[in-house]
Amino acid sequence: MTPTTRTRWAILGLTGPAYLWLACTIFLPIAAMLALSFLDKSPLVPKPASFTLDNYGAFFGKPFYWSLTRWSIELGFWVTLFSFLIGYPAAYALAKRVKGRWREAIFLLIVLPFWSNALVRIFSWTMVLRSNGIIDLGMQSIFPGAPTVDLLFTYPAVVIGLVHSYLPYMILTCYIALQAIDDSLIEAGRSLGASKFTTFRRVVLPLSLPGIISGSALIFVPVIGSFMEPRILGGTKGATLGMNIEEQFTVTANWPLGAALSFILLAIVLVIFGILFPFLRKQGGAA
């Protein structure tokens, strides 16, 4: 065997299993879902199904789905924004200020949400947010007679729960980006006459942009499809596209509509990525 063919076989041998696994677990089900989204009946119905575009038509025809989509995207926007506002300063402090063993300890605290079960996490928020919950009791003890704080089943409750779940993504991606910025670049900016803030705005922020964007993508995409947090923390106020899709499968048993809505969600995500991609590549190439 020549070295080139050997390399080729090695690459095939090493990547083959991964591709096979991905093909079986992702592309096949997605292909099945895509086919399903064009059927007029659920496979559960014992009648032969036929091809239709009605499921997609339903989405574009009913303003209800439009507002649902807008809600979902808005939710994604707010959760991403708050994750950034909270996560970026934390990542900055970790990457540029905290040194040594403290950094590991604080890291552990940040990653903790990943280790707890999502349901446990969300239900524990209900105890914090409901009337007579921890926030409410705290407020009452500091300001006796203050109006009751009952955030449960409100829009803010959904945002709070989702920010909690997804914040670590933002911190981790921003941390990696910030940590890769050599301190001498910041010093160079300062030595050239830029104040701390100007150096941050002109040097640190642009160089950490890839981290911010990938963190935002990692948060935005799952949030607009989320259904657990909106259901448990938002109740009727938290209706999202993700919740509706879940209902199509589990409650109304309209699988084709659920599948069609899923693909619309996927399309929205792809469009957003399509917009961000050139930007990501430009920044990534420069860094």
Add this chain to the structure above:
Amino acid sequence: MSEVAVKGAVKHYGTVAALDGVDLTFADGEFFGLLGPSGSGKTTLLRAIAGFIELDRGEIRIDGTDISRIPVHQRNIGMVFQNYALFPHMNVAENIAFGLDVRSVAAAEIKQRVSESLDLVRLSGLDQRRPKQLSGGQQQRVALARALVTRPQVLLLDEPLSALDKHLRQEMQVELRRIQRQIGITTIFVTHDQEEALTLSDRVAIFNKGQVVQAGSPRAVYERPVDRFAAGFLGEANFLDGRVSVIAGGVARVVLSTGGEILTPAADLALNEAVLIALRPEKISIDPAPAGAAAMPNRILGTVVAAIFSGSSLTYRIAVGDRIFIVFEQNKSRAPLPEQSAVILEWPTADNVVVKP
């Protein structure tokens, strides 16, 4: 163009003194090298002048103004970093323009001055390149242009050439000197490369353990080191220790502890005083010893232990009793002296330098 004066600079890190009472004045337009082993305080001093480090005690003045409490960005310094620290998200022109941009200089003037800077460092035409599309030497030039375009009072260089390979380093040394002369800016640079320090500097200061051991022109520091550290750090030296036996006519005769005698300028030596003498290896002439040769003052007999060939020169290791002498010889027509052969080492009285231990 400015004079920089450092007075009584002290900086402690925990119990370690990075700067332990440093007084130095950098004259207007001078190219000044700070030399010393790592951890000797030279970089700490440079960073204190830049403003990245606040001194515990002491002051730093530029043209008489104390800048100790002025933040980095208001100090009007130019700095070139060891790894160049070019902004990777900006092209060459944007990098150079940065300092003018944050000073709100008008766009037309920025353009003009950026192009002048590029001319100065001979990089015209590369203004649209990204830093990573440039070679190490080109990046170095951009860093220099960026530091100079704001017309700073002082230029600070932190091991500016250490990342370049030898050939490029020599080329950049010449270039750096040319540019510095051309604009006449007071320049302070840190290096651990003694040859670089000698080549570039008008004056050098040798640092050890947070203190200035010796400061002066490269030639003065090299030819007349004050102590063992300075003599050993800047170049190589043979150290001879002994006791003064006779002083006559401005010359002292020293009996060496290993036997043999040498003569040295008496200066302020006293009779019976224990002295340490530094002798540069290139000052010693080496010749095959004829049969029956006798030792005299400044002339001793030895045996070649090793002859190390390094192209333009030879380094001999010569055993004299249980001491090893290092001798440099230019690679002239003669074949290297063979190992184990007997040799005579000889040198003039003036080359024996009495140093502090």
